[in-house]
Amino acid sequence: MDPVIVVGGGLSGLSAAHSVLEHGGKVVLLDKKPALGGNSVKASSGINGAGTQSQTRLNISDSSQSFYDDTLKSAGSEHARPNLITALTSNSASAIEWLINNFGVDLSLVSMLGGHSTPRTHRGTGGAPGWAITSALMKRLVAEEAKSEKRANILKNAKVVKLLQTGDKVTGVEYEDGQGQKVKLAGSVLIATGGFGADFSPAGLIATHRADLMQLPTVNGDHATGDGHVLVTSLPSRSGVLIDMNQVQVHPTGFIDPAQPDAKTKFLAAEALRGVGGLLLKNDGSRFVDEMEKRDLVTAKMWEVIQNGQGPVRLVLGVQAATELKSHCDFYLSKGLMKKFANLQELAESMQVSLTDLHATFTSHKSYALGQEKDPFGKTHFHNSDINIEEPFLVALITPVVHYTMGGVLVDEQAHVLDASGKPIPGLYASGEVIGGVHGKNRLGGSSLLEAVVFGRIAGEMAARSQ
Numbered sequence: 001m002d003p004v005i006v007v008g009g010g011l012s013g014l015s016a017a018h019s020v021l022e023h024g025g026k027v028v029l030l031d032k033k034p035a036l037g038g039n040s041v042k043a044s045s046g047i048n049g050a051g052t053q054s055q056t057r058l059n060i061s062d063s064s065q066s067f068y069d070d071t072l073k074s075a076g077s078e079h080a081r082p083n084l085i086t087a088l089t090s091n092s093a094s095a096i097e098w099l100i101n102n103f104g105v106d107l108s109l110v111s112m113l114g115g116h117s118t119p120r121t122h123r124g125t126g127g128a129p130g131w132a133i134t135s136a137l138m139k140r141l142v143a144e145e146a147k148s149e150k151r152a153n154i155l156k157n158a159k160v161v162k163l164l165q166t167g168d169k170v171t172g173v174e175y176e177d178g179q180g181q182k183v184k185l186a187g188s189v190l191i192a193t194g195g196f197g198a199d200f201s202p203a204g205l206i207a208t209h210r211a212d213l214m215q216l217p218t219v220n221g222d223h224a225t226g227d228g229h230v231l232v233t234s235l236p237s238r239s240g241v242l243i244d245m246n247q248v249q250v251h252p253t254g255f256i257d258p259a260q261p262d263a264k265t266k267f268l269a270a271e272a273l274r275g276v277g278g279l280l281l282k283n284d285g286s287r288f289v290d291e292m293e294k295r296d297l298v299t300a301k302m303w304e305v306i307q308n309g310q311g312p313v314r315l316v317l318g319v320q321a322a323t324e325l326k327s328h329c330d331f332y333l334s335k336g337l338m339k340k341f342a343n344l345q346e347l348a349e350s351m352q353v354s355l356t357d358l359h360a361t362f363t364s365h366k367s368y369a370l371g372q373e374k375d376p377f378g379k380t381h382f383h384n385s386d387i388n389i390e391e392p393f394l395v396a397l398i399t400p401v402v403h404y405t406m407g408g409v410l411v412d413e414q415a416h417v418l419d420a421s422g423k424p425i426p427g428l429y430a431s432g433e434v435i436g437g438v439h440g441k442n443r444l445g446g447s448s449l450l451e452a453v454v455f456g457r458i459a460g461e462m463a464a465r466s467q
């Protein structure tokens with residue numbers, strides 16, 4: 001029996017590899033980097049699930065229908081693909097339980113991110129959720145590889161450069177090993193190479209589809225060069241197709257590191273920072289947006305502020321919000337990405353604004369939270385809004401950054417790669433950020449780790465069943 005060849009060792013490739021094993025197959029997982037993990041290990045806010053045990057324990061009422069509705073709204077009617085959204089949202093609770101029950105991942109905390117109608121973004125009490133989830137799956141795959149039956153094999157420094165095709169059927173890959181040797185491997189192929197959010201080469205995918213973003217910084221690792229997009233569309237016989245390639249998510253909150261303000265690659269200020277009550281302020285200390293809005297809208301408002309000379313934009317957390325995300329904030333402080341001010345007076349001096357004006361921003365925000373007045377920006381979800389001005393504040397300078405690529409390989413809800421006529425290409429599957437159309441024009445926070453797991457599991461099962 002030929003193995004399923006999984007290309008890419010981020011969360012989606014790892015989920016797919018475990019799914020192949022669970023369904024009785026053999027798997028070889030290749031990654032071009034010396035270490036597995038991709039962008040998945042960087043994920044800092046969490047993973048969505050609707051109707052999970054963690055939500056029940058916290059008395060959060062949610063349903064896959066409500067998650068579907070939020071996702072559809074965010075995707076926009078022009079771009080939404082109901083079959084893919086249904087696959088994502090209806091499998092979300094089982095994906096979370098799979099991570100908890102099969103891999104022992106702690107996903108006991110649930111928070112609310114922008115664009116969601118209820119708290120459904122799961123994380124644990126420890127460090128970054130992307131690392132916690134992905135490393136648990138990595139460790140387990142290494143343990144599977146060590147077993148005597150040899151059903152799992154991991155190849156690092158193995159860059160897949162070509163897909164092999166016999167007739168219409170994809171029959172294997174060619175990869176370059178660490179010594180630059182070309183090696184052929186036979187098997188059905190599952191592409192999980194991630195997005196193209198770091199492909200700034202002059203003839204690359206960003207230049208081709210969103211030249212206007214070429215000057216922006218990115219939070220993507222340098223592996224995110226759209227290799228899978230190119231592999232799937234370069235098949236000698238029947239090729240895959242790409243959709244929604246101009247739909248690139250620009251995240252509003254990349255950290256500007258004061259030590260290297262012009263760095264092309266930036267750290268992401270987790271969306272969860274706004275979820276726990278972080279406010280976005282112009283240079284005069286006033287707010288300009290509902291911080292809990294969807295990313296595309298917050299980014300658009302930030303551009304207006306920056307272009308009107310009202311920047312830099314600051315992300316400001318009071319002590320309660322910072323305590324709720326303590327491990328994140330400790331990390332950002334240690335990296336010099338956030339700065340601590342002893343009290344509001346100190347922050348006002350640093351921003352060169354009057355304490356009275358800055359104080360008014362927080363007192364108004366509190367009155368909106370208490371329902372005494374209506375927020376002029378339409379904010380309805382408030383958290384940790386009772387700020388004591390004598391307590392410390394954590395503050396970061398932030399800028400929009402290339403974050404996630406919504407466009408990608410056309411698949412059906414069973415993760416088959418489709419050709420231009422909508423027919424599956426035999427022997428070829430794809431999952432994770434490389435696939436297009438799941439999120440339409442705007443991805444909701446927490447839905448990409450979920451996409452990686454849900455479609456990885458489906459693709460792995462489909463590929464194993466066809467072995």
Ligand SMILES: Cc1cc2nc3c(=O)[nH]c(=O)nc-3n(C[C@H](O)[C@H](O)[C@H](O)COP(=O)(O)OP(=O)(O)OC[C@H]3O[C@@H](n4cnc5c(N)ncnc54)[C@H](O)[C@@H]3O)c2cc1C
Nearest residue numbers: 008010012032038039040045046160194432433446448449
């Ligand atoms: C800073 C940051 C924070 C984020 N936070 C969140 C969050 O909190 N919640 C959320 O849902 N999403 C978040 N995201 C998005 C999410 O992390 C990614 O979209 C998701 O992890 C993608 O998973 P993946 O497995 O598809 O790709 P990746 O994790 O990027 O893995 C792709 C892998 O494929 C390998 N590869 C690529 N090309 C080849 C090739 N030719 N041959 C062999 N191997 C190859 C790469 O080396 C890499 O290891 C965040 C993203 C970033 C950048």
